[in-house]
Every structure is written in C-alpha cells, then in structure tokens.
Amino acid sequence: MNGASRDALAAARESLTALTDNTSVDATQLADELAAVTGLLDREVRLRRVLADPSRSGESKAQLVGSVLGDQVGGPTVDLVSGMVRSRWSTSRDLVDAVEVLADSADLVAAERAGSLEETEDELFRFGRTVSSSPELRAALANPSASAEAKGQLLHTLLGGKARPATERLVTRLVSQPRGRSLEGGIESLSKLAAERRGRSVAIVTSAVPLSDQQKQRLGSVLASMYGRQMHLNLDVDPGVLGGITVRVGDEVINGSIADRLGEAERRMAG
Template identity: 75%
Template sequence: MNGASREALAAARERLDALTDNTSVDAAKLADELAAVTALLDREVSLRRVLTDPAQAGEAKAELAARLLGGQVGGETVDLVSGMVRSRWSQSRDLVDATEELANTADLVAAQRAGALDEVEDELFRFGRIVASSTELRAALADRSATASAKGGLLRGLLGGKTNPVTERLVVRLGIAPRGRSLEQGLDSLSKLAAARRDRVVAVVTSAVPLSDRQKQRLGTVLARMYGREMHLNLDVDPEVLGGISVRIGDEVIDGTIADRIAEAQRRIGG
C-alpha cells in the first residue's frame, strides 16, 4: 500500500486494537463478520469503488456502509467499516486488503486471549511446510473448477480436530478465497501477522536434526540481540543440510550449514 492507503490502514488497525482491548467484544465473531464484508467488497467491484471514491464525502460513504451492513453484522463491525470508508484510499482494492487483514487480526486476538497465539503460529508454519511438500494438495486447492465448498471441506478434513480452531478458520478462509495468492504466500502473510501481534520477528530455522530446548533458547536470545526485537522461531528439519543451521528472516538468510560451505568450496574450485 502507498500513501493514503497506508495511513488509512494504520488508523483502522488502531481502531481495531482499541475495540478488542475490551474483552467483552467477541473477537471471533468480529473476525467472521469482517471476513464476510471482505467477501462482499471483493465481489462487488462497483460498491468498493463508491466507498473509496475521493470525490464523495467521507460521512456520506460511512452512512452508505452503515445502511448496507446494518442488521447483517454487529454494531462493532459496522463502526469499524464506517471508519474505514471515511478514510482516503489510494486504490479501491486496498480497502478489501485492509478489511481482510482486520478479520485475520481479530481471529489472532481471539487466539491471544486464549493463550494460544504461539500454538497458532506454529500450526500455520507446519501446515505451510505440508502444502509446500504436497503437489496434489496445491493442485486441488488451485483447481478453478472446484467449488469453495469443496475446498473448504478438504481443508476442514485435514485440520479439523487436529489444530486450534483459529488456525482452521484462518486457513479455510485463505483456501476458499486466496485473492490471487498461492496458499504458501497466504500462509506466510498470516504467520507474519501473528508474529506482529507481539511485535516479534519470525525466523525460519532449518537444521539437519531437531534442536534441543537449550539450543532453541540460545539461538532465540542471540537473534533477538542482533535484531533488537523478540524473535519467534519456526523450526524445520532437513537432513540435506548435513549439519549446522540456516536462518531466514524475511529476505535475509544466515547460512551456516555444512552443505552451504561445501557448495561454496565447489564454486571456488570451479572458478
């Protein structure tokens, strides 16, 4: 997002945080309603253009949103969306992206309240690895001829009863409405959003064998010192790295594996 949209999203995040700070607000219900609004705005192109038209007064757009949503969703959702359409957006599509983010964040708030945010983060990461390793699953979810109901049923069958309910809701929504993203990309975005709930950075750590609790603690401490922020470790085991570890934080890779050193030696010999 650029310019006006970035400012509008920041304001929307603040309003959501203020709302969900009140524990009497049902965060899971709020997430479902915001997801329904996302689907509406994604489907109705002309509506989102009207609601983001800079030539229209913000209050008029807010009143239109309230009329459309009133009786369909709760008052908290109406207030949030009304506040969003009062803001200026660089592109109409940005409003949909922002509403989707708020829906996912509300679900993560529900997990955080239940003390399950770490669990949800880990499950999103592990499911991402499953998707990455399964050509059949990726093909089934990317099949344009398959209905949303069929895709949702597939994901619920894989996750139902095996993961936290928040994880299941997030993944099913993503699988049903990827909105131009691959499932892997969407899961990565969800993992980052979950980490941001505690202002943490996600580090993907790959090692030849599982790390001990002591090793994980030491690595987390070292990385937190390096980056100046709390670090959440997503752990992956890959025997092909032979030894050592590889750490990926965003686009940055710290590779200390034996396989990498062998590859570097081969490059030098070849050069």
C-alpha cells in the same frame, strides 16, 4: 501497501485493538462479518471504488457503509468499516485488503483470548510446510474447479480436532477466498500476522539436523539482539541444507553453519 494506505491500515488496526479490548465483543463473529465484507467489496467493484474515492467526504462514505451493511452485520463491524472509509486509501484494492487483514486479526484475537495464540502460530507454520511437501494436497486445495465446500471438508478432515479452531478458520478462509494469493504465501502472511500479534517477528530456521534447546535459545537471543526485537523461531529440518542452517527474516537470508553464523552475529553485536 504504501503511503496513505499504509497509514490508513495502521489506524484501522488500532481501532480493532481498541474495539476488541472490550471482551464483550465477539471476536469470532467480528472476523466472520469482516470476511463477508471483504467478499462483498471484492465482488462489487463500483461500491469499493466509491468507498475509496478521495473526492467524496468521509462522512458520506460512512453513511453509505451504514446503509449497505447496517442490516447485514453487527454494530462493531459497521463502526470499524465506517472508520476505515473515512481514511484515505491509495487504491480501492488496498481498502479490501485491509478489511481482510482485520478479519484475520480478529480471529487471532479470539485465539489470544483462548490462550492458544502461540499454538495457532505454530500450527499455521506446520500446515504451510505440509502443503509445501505435498503437491497433491496443494493441487486439491488450489483447484479452481473444486467448490469451497469440498475444500472446507478436506481441511476439516486434516485439521478438525487436531488444530486450534482459529487455525482451521484462518486456513479455511484462505483456501475458500484466496484472492489471488498462493496457498504457501497466504499461510506465511498469516503466520507473520500472528507473530506481530504476539509482539514478535518471525525467523524461519531450516537446519540440517534438529537444534538443541540450548542452540534454539542462543539463536533466538542473538537474532533478537541483531534485529532489536523479539523473534519467534519457526523451525524446520532439511538434511539437504548446505552449511547446516538457513535463517530467513523477512527478505533477508542468512546462510552458514550454526557456529560460524552465531560467532559472526556475536562479533557484530560486540562491534
């Protein structure tokens, strides 16, 4: 998102945080209801255009949200979406995307309350790697002719009882409502959202051999110093990696041997 939409999303996320700081708010129910609103706005093009129309007053759009959603979802969801439509959005599609981000974030709040946010983040990364290494699984989950129910059953077979509830919910929603995203791309976005919730950025580390605890600690410390923020390391092993290791942070890719890259990073820090 750019411009007005980026600012509007930031304000919406602050509103979600303020709302979910109240533990009486059911974060899982909130996630379900926001996901339902995402689906509604996806289907009803005219409605989302009206709600994102900058020529209409924010109050009139908030009243429309209340009349459309009031009998369908709880008060917290109505309040959140009403606040969102009072903001200015660059496109109506950005508004829908933002509601979806809040739905995913609410599920991560539920994971945080359960003390399983870190595990959820790791499980999302691992599942993404499983999908990438299995063309058959990817094809089954991305098959447009398969029903959402059938895909959900497949995911429950794979994740039920093995992954945290938030992980299964997030992946199931992604698969049932991809909204034009690839499966791998969607899972990566969810992993980043979980990392942001924990106040960290994600570094995807692929090495030819497993890293020792000392190497992981050192790499995490150096990356945190380089980027000025804490880094969560998502670790993967690929014997075919040239130079021994690849580190990807956002769009930046660092290649080379562990010793060489750490040495260069430390020299940069010293300079």
